Amino acid sequence: MSRAALDGLVATFPQHILETTDRLGDEVAIVAPAGLLEIATWLRDTPALAFNMLSDVTAVDYLARNPRFEVVYQLYSVSKKHRLRLRVPVGAESPSLTSVTSVWLSANWAEREVWDMYGIRFEGHPDLRRILMYEEFEGHPLRKDYPMQQSQPRMDLRRKERDAVEEYKTLYVDKLAQARKAEP
Amino acid sequence: MNRAIADALAAAPERGVQEDVMVLNMGPSHPAMHGTVRMVLTLDGETVIKCDPEIGYLHRGFEKQCENATWSQVFPYTDRLNYCSPLLNNFGYALAVEKMLGIKATDRCNYIRTILGEMARLADHFTSLGAGALELGAMSAFLYAVEARDHIWDLVEEVTGARLTVSFARIGGLKEDLPDNFAERWEATEPRLWDVIKKLDQLSTKNRIFMDRMMNTGTIGADEAISLGFTGPVLRSTGVAYDIRKDSPYFAYDRVDFEVPVGTNGDNYDRYLVRLEEMKQSISIIRQCLKGLPGGPLNVDDPHIMLPPKELVYNSIEGMINHFKLIFEGIQVPAGEVYSYTEAANGELGFYIVSNGTGKPYKLRVRPPCFYFMGGIDRMIEGGMLSDIIPTFDTINMIGGEVDR
Numbered sequence: 365m366s367r368a369a370l371d372g373l374v375a376t377f378p379q380h381i382l383e384t385t386d387r388l389g390d391e392v393a394i395v396a397p398a399g400l401l402e403i404a405t406w407l408r409d410t411p412a413l414a415f416n417m418l419s420d421v422t423a424v425d426y427l428a429r430n431p432r433f434e435v436v437y438q439l440y441s442v443s444k445k446h447r448l449r450l451r452v453p454v455g456a457e458s459p460s461l462t463s464v465t466s467v468w469l470s471a472n473w474a475e476r477e478v479w480d481m482y483g484i485r486f487e488g489h490p491d492l493r494r495i496l497m498y499e500e501f502e503g504h505p506l507r508k509d510y511p512m513q514q515s516q517p518r519m520d521l522r523r524k525e526r527d528a529v530e531e532y533k534t535l536y537v538d539k540l541a542q543a544r545k546a547e548p
Numbered sequence: 549m550n551r552a553i554a555d556a557l558a559a560a561p562e563r564g565v566q567e568d569v570m571v572l573n574m575g576p577s578h579p580a581m582h583g584t585v586r587m588v589l590t591l592d593g594e595t596v597i598k599c600d601p602e603i604g605y606l607h608r609g610f611e612k613q614c615e616n617a618t619w620s621q622v623f624p625y626t627d628r629l630n631y632c633s634p635l636l637n638n639f640g641y642a643l644a645v646e647k648m649l650g651i652k653a654t655d656r657c658n659y660i661r662t663i664l665g666e667m668a669r670l671a672d673h674f675t676s677l678g679a680g681a682l683e684l685g686a687m688s689a690f691l692y693a694v695e696a697r698d699h700i701w702d703l704v705e706e707v708t709g710a711r712l713t714v715s716f717a718r719i720g721g722l723k724e725d726l727p728d729n730f731a732e733r734w735e736a737t738e739p740r741l742w743d744v745i746k747k748l749d750q751l752s753t754k755n756r757i758f759m760d761r762m763m764n765t766g767t768i769g770a771d772e773a774i775s776l777g778f779t780g781p782v783l784r785s786t787g788v789a790y791d792i793r794k795d796s797p798y799f800a801y802d803r804v805d806f807e808v809p810v811g812t813n814g815d816n817y818d819r820y821l822v823r824l825e826e827m828k829q830s831i832s833i834i835r836q837c838l839k840g841l842p843g844g845p846l847n848v849d850d851p852h853i854m855l856p857p858k859e860l861v862y863n864s865i866e867g868m869i870n871h872f873k874l875i876f877e878g879i880q881v882p883a884g885e886v887y888s889y890t891e892a893a894n895g896e897l898g899f900y901i902v903s904n905g906t907g908k909p910y911k912l913r914v915r916p917p918c919f920y921f922m923g924g925i926d927r928m929i930e931g932g933m934l935s936d937i938i939p940t941f942d943t944i945n946m947i948g949g950e951v952d953r
Binding site: 472 | 603609612771772776788796884889898900920922952
């Protein structure tokens, strides 16, 4: 189906594409982390491919492998009706990757979940908070070295909730005051 | 568009009567926040200028549990993903593992999966429309819808033995065949469903209050919706005819004739209309499938995948060993990875599976449609009124079990 997309990828980014397969009818490209953002933008903006939907982002922890993690992107083109999967290897030492939130909006929450569950940071993500777990949670539960029966330390009651009014003030009111001050 | 209103309001130098903005915690325990989800709302008067949805209150480690269960033991967990249409989750997962194994379910199995899947979709849409109407004050519409859902659940109970946590699918087939009198039972149920659909239509579609609350609220554009990863009725309401049943048919969907209803405005009212029309299509699909239901075997004939019949387990050593190996070691799925997707009641339900060649999944990721709705709901809410949150939240039909896993 999207064999053309794979061939196009290899021809355009020979330095970033590590491998391509199409086993079981799923086209897959393994992409070097350095080329991710460029390739994502290219895949979305090339009219013949038009991958305008990022269906899903997840990660796999291959504990024994090097590099340890692999971040997996499922792409779909609503107009062309074809799919493509990108797999990006990420090392075990303070794992991080470029965020694709600037390309697809759905990456926002999906990347937050990958950070929460696997501890992979996304550089350039606008709001990288935990999403399913609470802020004080220790560790990343879907890593293979996180035991099934692991318990978490007791935490104190929060003295104060996250304050949306404070956030609002710093976002808008303070900026506005500064802008006014700057005016002659 | 809504974003622009919110930004303009937030940056407005004078605040009017109220000096400061107000923060409202909606949920996690609020009757209109189905499941448990919390929204931190920043309000200017009654206008929402910032909405921050927080999920995770129903998180139970679905993926972690699945990594420690055999391939067949995952079925009960999938029941609890979208608990309004558990059958669709069962079948979606079964299809994913079958893709991995490289096997195809039999014709009869595909037809029965289509029938039961559409019944689950009907139940889901009834729940969604009924609850939506209830929260806008239409108690009677809700009671009719729940009655219709109960008729469907009675049928589901007849087939599977359970009403909600059915675990009916098996890898390579189904637990058992349809009961002999299923077609007659359906004949008796179908007019009742039509009756309720008609009543829902009469009670809501042209209801002044309902229209005022649904029209032009929670609007989203097609391009934004695609970029946000929206699928299912929510995306179709924006005019994009993306339906996996049509675009990449599975089960028996390529052998039945049905329409994909689309909206134009992408607002709550369109989402309601799309769901109402989809229910009619579902009934038509079920009728066509029952008419063309082929005979032949129900399950694939492969002792490495299907459990042997009980007579063999108790009376022959080969059957006993076969049973033991499948239960204790699990089905041996070849190493590899696969992404399989089906059209669940709310949209694209995807399973990304990685196997290392053993009886347990190495990684099992669910792509829940509602998770992405929640990721984009702030764009539908911001700039609107506080009261618009209720219909918007209803028509995206968020299911906590699926979002939080």
